[in-house]
Amino acid sequence: MQPSDLLSAFRTRRVIAIVRGSDKEAALDTVLTLVRNGIDLVEVSLSGADALDVIRGARAALGPDALLGAGTVLTAGDARRAAEAGAAFIVTPAVTEAVGASRALGLPVLAGALTPTEVVAARAAGATAVKLFPAGPGGVDLLRALRGPFPDVPFVPVGGVDAAVARDYLTAGALAVGVGGPLVGRAADGDPRGLDERITSFTALGALTSHGKGMS
Numbered sequence: 001m002q003p004s005d006l007l008s009a010f011r012t013r014r015v016i017a018i019v020r021g022s023d024k025e026a027a028l029d030t031v032l033t034l035v036r037n038g039i040d041l042v043e044v045s046l047s048g049a050d051a052l053d054v055i056r057g058a059r060a061a062l063g064p065d066a067l068l069g070a071g072t073v074l075t076a077g078d079a080r081r082a083a084e085a086g087a088a089f090i091v092t093p094a095v096t097e098a099v100g101a102s103r104a105l106g107l108p109v110l111a112g113a114l115t116p117t118e119v120v121a122a123r124a125a126g127a128t129a130v131k132l133f134p135a136g137p138g139g140v141d142l143l144r145a146l147r148g149p150f151p152d153v154p155f156v157p158v159g160g161v162d163a164a165v166a167r168d169y170l171t172a173g174a175l176a177v178g179v180g181g182p183l184v185g186r187a188a189d190g191d192p193r194g195l196d197e198r199i200t201s202f203t204a205l206g207a208l209t210s211h212g213k214g215m216s
Helices: 003-013 024-036 051-062 076-085 097-104 116-125 139-147 163-171 195-203
Strands: 015-019 041-045 067-071 089-091 109-113 129-132 155-157 177-179
Touching (some): 003 041, 003 129, 015 024, 051 067, 051 076, 089 097, 097 109, 109 116, 116 129, 129 139, 139 155, 139 163, 163 177
Parallel strands (some): 015 041, 015 177, 041 067, 067 089, 089 109, 129 155
């Protein structure tokens, strides 16, 4: 996947589902359920149980073109193992060595940053887009403030994003949003109750379609 491909996926899908679970089989089932139901841009966090096996299983089930990434990637070794497992893009929680290592592997990166200094560092390290994390405390006002000096940076808020807040972020100029618990719930831990309803709450939002107002 090229950086332009990842940006296009963000722009058209608008939601990145973040799967992090304590049960490998449940996490894999969750990934497949999300994709079958229209949320086909998925990040599997390496902080979940057997996450690399989940990525391998999802890649085998979904094929080579699936928009499947690895998250919570901290080190160059993490990036290499994620790539070997079948991740097509990398997500980091901060500006770590994994950003440069992932780019060296040919993988686009969504790199975590919160302050102006971190945004500059993320872009300098080769990040394709900036994961505004944790977005919750600063909320939409933080995104608006950062877009002032960085109007051309593709921002993806992550952390505390539910269906209602997602609309606000996208209207304020986010390219996409990353959503974990408010979408996945405890499905990746073996309790899928309510997952279908939560998926519907995100896919039903007009702001999450390619007609939303996020930056191009």
